[in-house]
Amino acid sequence: MAAGSTDTLRSASRANPALTRDGALPEGLPRPRGDVWEIPFSGEDLYELRQLVAAWASKEALGTEPTEELVLAVHEIATNSIRHGGGVGMLRLWRTGDELICEVQDAGYIRDRSVARRQPSRVASASRGLWITEQICDLVEISTSPQGSQVRMHKRLS
Amino acid sequence: MGAPEQLRIEPRQETDRVVLALTGELDMANAPLLQSAVEEPSLAGTKTVVLDLQGLTFLDSTGLRIILAAREQCWRRGQEFAVTQGSQQVQRLLSVTGVGEHLRTLASADEVLA
Numbered sequence: 001m002a003a004g005s006t007d008t009l010r011s012a013s014r015a016n017p018a019l020t021r022d023g024a025l026p027e028g029l030p031r032p033r034g035d036v037w038e039i040p041f042s043g044e045d046l047y048e049l050r051q052l053v054a055a056w057a058s059k060e061a062l063g064t065e066p067t068e069e070l071v072l073a074v075h076e077i078a079t080n081s082i083r084h085g086g087g088v089g090m091l092r093l094w095r096t097g098d099e100l101i102c103e104v105q106d107a108g109y110i111r112d113r114s115v116a117r118r119q120p121s122r123v124a125s126a127s128r129g130l131w132i133t134e135q136i137c138d139l140v141e142i143s144t145s146p147q148g149s150q151v152r153m154h155k156r157l158s
Numbered sequence: 159m160g161a162p163e164q165l166r167i168e169p170r171q172e173t174d175r176v177v178l179a180l181t182g183e184l185d186m187a188n189a190p191l192l193q194s195a196v197e198e199p200s201l202a203g204t205k206t207v208v209l210d211l212q213g214l215t216f217l218d219s220t221g222l223r224i225i226l227a228a229r230e231q232c233w234r235r236g237q238e239f240a241v242t243q244g245s246q247q248v249q250r251l252l253s254v255t256g257v258g259e260h261l262r263t264l265a266s267a268d269e270v271l272a
Contacts, residue, residue: 047164075218132255
């Protein structure tokens with residue numbers, strides 16, 4: 001789980017040939033400016049991913065409750081990457097003025113984007129990671145195409 | 159690494175119920191552990207199954223689905239099913255999904271079902 005190295009990007013490009021050389025999707029969300037921490041992950045890494053997001057968010061002084069929400073959101077979306085998005089993904093973490101942003105990118109295609117917004121039935125809601133994420137983040141941006149998906153989760157610092 | 163050892167399940171046989179105490183984190187990686195603990199034949203004869211979530215520090219949507227499946231299985235066996243209140247994170251997932259209000263929830267594992 002080395003962060004931001006060229007090897008990292010190369011392995012992500014191998015996993016997803018649709019990625020451009022800088023690891024972005026051709027028509028994805030705008031690239032963030034400034035420092036971005038990139039962490040490639042696969043099915044074995046969920047536990048460590050949670051630890052890492054929790055440590056980063058608390059270092060950035062996000063409160064306990066919003067940190068737990070952000071950890072759950074990232075975990076749910078990364079779980080989707082592992083289940084439906086080709087088994088691997090890339091987590092990107094950065095901070096803007098007053099927000100922490102976590103983005104998960106993978107090779108999956110979210111065919112029905114309304115799954116993020118439509119209230120699932122009670123039993124189904126337990127399995128709707130995207131819907132849960134929408135409930136616990138301040139903003140969730142989604143870019144998806146047959147080339148891959150980005151889910152960008154925002155959490156305000158105050 | 160996201161492995162099954164992140165979750166510990168300790169069954170405790172009491173007079174007419176079995177309490178399964180969960181410690182650690184319940185997610186996609188180790189949800190099958192809970193599934194097999196609930197399918198354990200020795201549970202079939204008891205009147206009530208309680209999942210003690212007090213030691214659970216993390217629960218995700220997969221884990222929640224397994225808890226609901228466990229409840230279904232207990233109901234099919236004609237058993238009562240209840241959980242205890244979990245950590246703040248667990249409570250929040252239960253409330254966000256709306257599942258919490260439909261789960262029989264005990265304040266602690268010592269509480270007996272009425």
